[in-house]
Amino acid sequence: MINELMIILFAPLIAGVVAWALDIKGIREAIGIIGAAIPLAYLVKLYPTIIENPIDYSITVSGFTLQFQLNTMSWYFAAVASLVGLAMAFGMAVTSRESYDWLFALMSFTGVLGVFLSQDFVGFFLLWELMTFASFMMVLRRNRHESLKYFVLSVIGAYAMLIAIGMLYAKTGALDFASIRQVLYMDAAMGTITTRETAIIFGLFLTAFGVKAGAVPLHVWAPGAYSETDQSYTAFFSGALSKAGAYGFLLLYILMGYKLYAAFGTFHNHLTFAYIIAWIGAITVVVASFLAVLQEDIRKLFAYSSVGQVGYILLAFGLGSTLGFAGGLFHVLSHAIFKGLFWLVTAAIILQTGKTQFKDMGGLAEKMPFTFAMGLIAVLSLAGIPPMAGFASKWLIYEAAISAHMPLVAGAIFLGSALAFAYVVRFLYAVWFGQRPSDLEDVKEAPLPLLIAMALLAIPNLVFGVAPGLVTQYINKILGGEVVGGDYYKLVTPTGTYNALLVTIALVIGLAIAGLVYIYGAKTRKIPVTNTYQSGNPVTEEFNLSIRRNFYKPLAEALEFWLKYSWDRFYERVAGMAEDFADSLRQAFYNGNVQSYSWYLAIVLLILALWGVL
Amino acid sequence: MISAYYFGAISLILIGLYAILVKKNVLKMLIGLSIMETGVNLLLVSVGYISGRSAPILSEGIGPNQAVDPIPQALVLTAIVIGVATTAMALSVAMIIYEKYGTLNVEEIRRLRG
Amino acid sequence: MLKRALAIITLLIIGYWLAQGLAGVPFGEDRMLVAQYYLDHVKEQTGAVNTVTAVVVNYRGFDTLGEVTVLFIASTGVGALLWRKKRERTAKTEGSIVLTTGTRLLAPFIMLFGAYIFIHGHLTPGGGFPGGATIATAFLLLYMAFTVYEIPHKTFEKVEGAVGMAYVLVGLIGLAIGGYFLYDWIWQDWGFGVDNVGRLLSGGFIPVIYTIIGLKVGTELSGIIDNMLKEEVSE
Amino acid sequence: MNGQYASLLIALPLISAFFVPLIKGLGKKAVKYYLVLITALQTGIAAWVFQEVYTTGKPIIVMAGAWRPPVGINLYIGHFAALFVLIVAVVSFLMAVFSIRAISVDPIDKYAMLFLLVMLGATGMIATGDIFNLFVFMEITAISAYALTAYNKTGEAAEASIKYIILGGIGSSFFLIGIALIYGSLGTLNMAQIAQLAGGMDATVAQVGLALIVFGLAVEAELFPLNAWAPDAYQAAPHPITAMFSAFVVKAGLYALARILYLMQAVSSWHSVLKLLIIMATLTVFVAEFAALRQKNVKRMIAYSSIAQIGLIGLAFALGTQSGVDAGVFHMVNHAIVKALLFLAVGHVAVSLGGAEMEKFEGLGKRMPLTAFAITVGAIAAVGIPLFNVFWSKLRILLATLGAGYSWAAAVVLIASVVEAVYYFRLIHTMWFAGEGERISEGLAVSLMLLFLAALVIVIGVYPDYAWSIAQKAGNDIFNVADYIKNVPLMGVGA
Incomplete structure (x- = not known):
């Protein structure tokens, strides 16, 4: 029983290493898929046991005791990650041609599982760094600049966390979560850790988890990292790895919640520190959604949309109410499924057409019907349209925001989902419908493993959409209380109910009627492509708007003022300045002249002398 | 005030250091280095001196408590030879520098920098 | 100009600091601790009259072993750095009549005097190092007097190596016999020369080691002189 | 075979160095293989000593000339010395095998002698228990290092060597002044007795003496303002x-x-010296890492990275806590392995492709895949990625630094290691994903060594318990001075 956790944790890594070592075309993929499937299989097997009591496992490595625990919450996160991981493995069987990708993809898989399962900071930090390193190596292959940007930001986050861990270790003398929580709980009253130190520790943890979750000021790595790697790996990258950041915020609550409350008090009856997290989430949702709408490249669009969606989760956790946690946790699952699905659809499109810009695509629905259907499910789920899981989780988050009396934050959610709908519809129309460019005539459907991967993620979308109770019942177990009422098909919250079954039946009937009208109604006829007319004034070449080419250009012009400031350029300038400082420092100090070197020695002697004499 | 010997030793050390810090020619710096080493040796010996006693050779006239402290003298014997060895090594390296750079001016010997 | 002023100020402060430190070690006071033990026991433990030599060779023999290695490194290093394919002596001017005849007369006596110094190391001041240096001056005289004279380079290196090995072998024999490296088995175990302390045949293995050191220093320093005097001849 | 035979650790390299002129006639190849043989023998003895010390748990005290300390000089081969003498011997053995292929400049017999004497010097410095003997062995190491730096007889080599000589000369002179002061006030040169009597020293003498000794050794140990010679010499x-x-x-x-x-x-001004050392060590890490950022020459870049890691070890030692010293020793062991691997690989590239500039490394993955793999493992380990050995010791050092309350030092070190990650991963990218080239044959011996070291890095990374327990014992050997005094059989001398 005990070493099951080890199997779950290290199966992907070992499979990755074996796949990398063997490097034979067929076998490599098989090992990879098996390696990715083992964690999901074991998690399902262990489901009945962890309901009663969590499984513990600890090993001592070089003096540190690494503790791992599979409790309800870590099971939930691990299950989400392994589901997306399995889909990624199926996807990578087609899209990756190098055993190098398998090694590092599965290493990051182990990293994420380890982060969710570990119960002490050393193991947490170790696997966190492993996950960052592995995902960095995936991006390093294809683009050095983007990968280094990603690595530097996430390593700064990781090291910020290390300093915070060190400070906690210095103060509490403990490294494992249980005793830290206990000591901090007691300390809230005594206050040996001053508010200033708590603020530093909170700020450091915020940066660490903010970088990973892609919160606004630290999100610049996301577009580059997500688009510059093997697309089916990005499904895992944005589906599961960003969840590690969200999990970190949850950890913050568990470990230091009471201490932070005692240190910072409340801000018109919201927990101050939670308020900050909520606002970070809100800003991320708005900024990322606006940026997503303006993108011309399909991968950049989904990258920003992924950052935005994680913003939702942060926002939900920031509300601080148990309903907020429920909404956030549900959104963790739904975001993982529909975002993973989106990335697999993109992988299929890029694999078959080789194009990534909207303007080169169009009319692929006939050519790739199955991928189109999967894309449609993903679109509905992201936009939050009822039968899909996306709607259920967003609905819970709205409920929580309203009941937490945070109108501005709720406003941010509405704006975010409106923009989400905007860019999703653009994706739907630009890629699938409309005029098909001549060079895409011979496009075939995506190969089978990729289709299996997409199906793997589409089915839960539907199942949890129609029966959200499955998820909320489990979430109640996590939060330990009847947070979201109702049975499998109905969600009951203090402010409203949502009967998923009823809505789905209504939708099916509506669709059936629409189908009839379509078949027997007016004939469809081919229409020539005509330019869109822009309310009377002549359409100049550069302003030639079509669904595929800069469709949202007017919005971009409206946001001209805001788009001037980009965090990305700011970080590039800072990096440039650091390198120039390094150069000038080196030229000044190591100037090659022995005499100046002996002057350095004399100066040190002078310092010793002055310190001695005074 | 400290005794004349200490004063002499310290001033020798400082003169040597001064030469290293200010002189441009490598050979002058090496001379400064050996002056400094001589100064240190003088200091080492003068630490062991006990006034009113003679050399630690216990022949007829001198008993165990009429002799000066022998250890610093033993140490100086080693330190002098180390000084010789460093200077010999430095001079041969200076010969190579002159052969390859054509100059002994410290400002110009700066190919390895940054 | 400013640089010199700055240098002087820095050095004065450092000097003041050192003087302050040295004030705590007043000149000419008897603070001997281990040294007193040496002075009391040197006669019966090592048989040498010159305590400094006893300390150098016997009590702190390890230092001298290191010491000999340092000089060996110096000569090897100079040899390695100034090594050229073809090297000749390029001195042009022959020494003056006074120098040449003087050298012819004095060279053997200088060597003899050097030998005398290191053989009587345990009795009179000076030991292996000064003795070796005197021998080297004899060779230096020969170099200065005659433009063609060259020391037999190959044999000197061999002698250097052999004598160095002899020194370590003496130490190893001590390890074999007495169980301790550099153990003075001549004095402690054989008790040779115990009765005539203060005369030539006493002092345990001190004269043996000092002869070794004398030869080694002599050959090494003349080797260094030889390396430095030769120029590269390119043909 | 009682403990005294450990003195063979010093006697063997010495006698074989003196033996080289005699076998010079047998030709260059013979001398090189002779060098390999002697270093192998030294490794054997060192392994025997290591096994002896770690099984019995008691340090070996070698008393030269049968004189008990403080009358005679003693070698104190405790847990740390046994461990590190073994590392010295093993690395020398590996480099001796590498020298067969790497050294072509002419007086090979002189090179062999100097090689053995550097090894002797380092072993002596680590093993000795007498402060002046430490100075002598430091000089042996230093002077042979001067000679070996200038061995290539190029302009740059001579320039680097003259810098090293002048700075090393100043450092060792002041170190000697420090010894004179310590001897002047305490009357003894044996380290254990100094530790005993240090409390009673006059305050100013102690302060000046300690500062000078620390200054002298800091030049040798490359702390910030004093390490200007190091990149050129490397x-x-x-x-x-x-x-x-x-x-x-x-x-x-x-x-x-x-x-x-x-x-x-026990000296009164001890804590302020520690504070000074912490500032110097942190600055070393900071300056060295930033200096390595835009390096054209890969060898110089890795030299800077090595200086930075040594600064980190210095920081760990200067914390003054047991956990700090243990972490420092563990990092010393890891760093020795990683840097030996990196320099061996870069040297191998420089020897086969004729130069260590960044351009030579483009497409190395295709031309010399094994060496490229070794450099990648070394680089990833040096950055401190988990599952590699340096991660554990860096983590320990940072926890110890934060535990001792120097959070600013930890922050500076972490910023520096971010910079280190950047330039190492740039190197990895240039090696594997840029540039073309067809495969070149890599020497068998060097490839074996590279694989051995890379495997060692990964093994310690995955299973660090054994290495950590050794490091703890060795750290305790340094930190626990009371044990040190108890173990050394001091005679009641004089006062």
Whole structure:
């Protein structure tokens, strides 16, 4: 029983290493898929046991005791990650041609599982760094600049966390979560850790988890990292790895919640520190959604949309109410499924057409019907349209925001989902419908493993959409209380109910009627492509708007003022300045002249002398 | 005030250091280095001196408590030879520098920098 | 100009600091601790009259072993750095009549005097190092007097190596016999020369080691002189 | 075979160095293989000593000339010395095998002698228990290092060597002044007795003496303002020698610094010296890492990275806590392995492709895949990625630093290691994903060594318990001065 956790944790890594070592075309993929499937299989097997009591496992490595625990919450996160991981493995069987990708993809898989399962900071930090390193190596292959940007930001986050861990270790003398929580709980009253130190520790943890979750000021790595790697790996990258950041915020609550409350008090009856997290989430949702709408490249669009969606989760956790946690946790699952699905659809499109810009695509629905259907499910789920899981989780988050009396934050959610709908519809129309460019005539459907991967993620979308109770019942177990009422098909919250079954039946009937009208109604006829007319004034070449080419250009012009400031350029300038400082420092100090070197020695002697004499 | 010997030793050390810090020619710096080493040796010996006693050779006239402290003298014997060895090594390296750079001016010997 | 002023100020402060430190070690006071033990026991433990030599060779023999290695490194290093394919002596001017005849007369006596110094190391001041240096001056005289004279380079290196090995072998024999490296088995175990302390045949293995050191220093320093005097001849 | 045979550790390299002129006639190949043989023998003895010390748990005290300390000089081969003498021997053996292929410049017999004497010097510095003997062995290491730096006889090599000589000369002179002061006030040169009597010293003498000794050793141990000679010496020295420099020559200096520092902890101004050392060490890490950022020459870049890691070890030692010293020793062991691997690989590239500039490394993955793999493992380990050995020791050092309350130092070190990650991953990218080239044959011996070291890095990374327990015992050997005094059989001399 005990070493099951080890199997779950290290199966992907070992499979990755074996796949990398063997490097034979067929076998490599098989090992990879098996390696990715083992964690999901074991998690399902262990489901009945962890309901009663969590499984513990600890090993001592070089003096540190690494503790791992599979409790309800870590099971939930691990299950989400392994589901997306399995889909990624199926996807990578087609899209990756190098055993190098398998090694590092599965290493990051182990990293994420380890982060969710570990119960002490050393193991947490170790696997966190492993996950960052592995995902960095995936991006390093294809683009050095983007990968280094990603690595530097996430390593700064990781090291910020290390300093915070060190400070906690210095103060509490403990490294494992249980005793830290206990000591901090007691300390809230005594206050040996001053508010200033708590603020530093909170700020450091915020940066660490903010970088990973892609919160606004630290999100610049996301577009580059997500688009510059093997697309089916990005499904895992944005589906599961960003969840590690969200999990970190949850950890913050568990470990230091009471201490932070005692240190910072409340801000018109919201927990101050939670308020900050909520606002970070809100800003991320708005900024990322606006940026997503303006993108011309399909991968950049989904990258920003992924950052935005994680913003939702942060926002939900920031509300601080148990309903907020429920909404956030549900959104963790739904975001993982529909975002993973989106990335697999993109992988299929890029694999078959080789194009990534909207303007080169169009009319692929006939050519790739199955991928189109999967894309449609993903679109509905992201936009939050009822039968899909996306709607259920967003609905819970709205409920929580309203009941937490945070109108501005709720406003941010509405704006975010409106923009989400905007860019999703653009994706739907630009890629699938409309005029098909001549060079895409011979496009075939995506190969089978990729289709299996997409199906793997589409089915839960539907199942949890129609029966959200499955998820909320489990979430109640996590939060330990009847947070979201109702049975499998109905969600009951203090402010409203949502009967998923009823809505789905209504939708099916509506669709059936629409189908009839379509078949027997007016004939469809081919229409020539005509330019869109822009309310009377002549359409100049550069302003030639079509669904595929800069469709949202007017919005971009409206946001001209805001788009001037980009965090990305700011970080590039800072990096440039650091390198120039390094150069000038080196030229000044190591100037090659022995005499100046002996002057350095004399100066040190002078310092010793002055310190001695005074 | 400290005794004349200490004063002499310290001033020798400082003169040597001064030469290293200010002189441009490598050979002058090496001379400064050996002056400094001589100064240190003088200091080492003068630490062991006990006034009113003679050399630690216990022949007829001198008993165990009429002799000066022998250890610093033993140490100086080693330190002098180390000084010789460093200077010999430095001079041969200076010969190579002159052969390859054509100059002994410290400002110009700066190919390895940054 | 400013640089010199700055240098002087820095050095004065450092000097003041050192003087302050040295004030705590007043000149000419008897603070001997281990040294007193040496002075009391040197006669019966090592048989040498010159305590400094006893300390150098016997009590702190390890230092001298290191010491000999340092000089060996110096000569090897100079040899390695100034090594050229073809090297000749390029001195042009022959020494003056006074120098040449003087050298012819004095060279053997200088060597003899050097030998005398290191053989009587345990009795009179000076030991292996000064003795070796005197021998080297004899060779230096020969170099200065005659433009063609060259020391037999190959044999000197061999002698250097052999004598160095002899020194370590003496130490190893001590390890074999007495169980301790550099153990003075001549004095402690054989008790040779115990009765005539203060005369030539006493002092345990001190004269043996000092002869070794004398030869080694002599050959090494003349080797260094030889390396430095030769120029590269390119043909 | 009683403990005294450990003195063979010093006698063997010495007698074989003196033996080289006699076998010079047999030709260059013979001398090189002779060198390999002697270093193998030294490794054997060192392994025997290591096994002896770690099984019995008691240090071996070698008393030269049968005189008990403080009358005679004693070698104190405790847990740390046994461990590090073994590392010195193993790295020298590896570099001797590498020298067969790497050294072509002419007087090979002189090279062999100097090689053995550097090894002797480092072993002596680590093992000795007498402060003046430490100075003598430091000089042996230093002077042979001067000679070996200038061995290539190029302009740059001579320039690097003259810098090293002048700065090393100043450092050792002041170190000698420090010894004169200590001897002047205490009357003894034996480290254990100094530790005993250090409390009673006059305050100003103690302060000046300790400061000067720390200054002298800091020049040798490359702390910030004093390490200006190091990058040039690393770059200009022959490749095997650079690996030896970074793997153990500098560490011997660092160990001596730590040993004397902890011996003199009874001195009143001890804490302020520690604070000064922490500032210097943190600055070393900071300046060295930033200096390595835009390096054209890969060997110089890795030299800077090695200086930075040594600064980190210095920081760990200067914390003054048991956990700090343990972490420092563990990092010393890891760093020795990683840097030996990196310099060996870079040297191998420089020897086969004729130069260590960044352009030579483009497409190395295709031309010399094994060496490229070794450099990648070394680079990833040096950055401190989990599942590699340096991660554990870096983590320990940072936890110890934060535990001791120096959070600013930890922050600076972490910023520096971010910079380190950037330039190492740039190197990895240039090697594997840029540039073309067809495969070149890599020497069997060197490839075996590279694989051995890379495997060692990964094994310690995945299973660090054994290495950590050794490091803890060795750290305790330095930190626990009371044990040190108890173990040394001091005669009641004089007062």
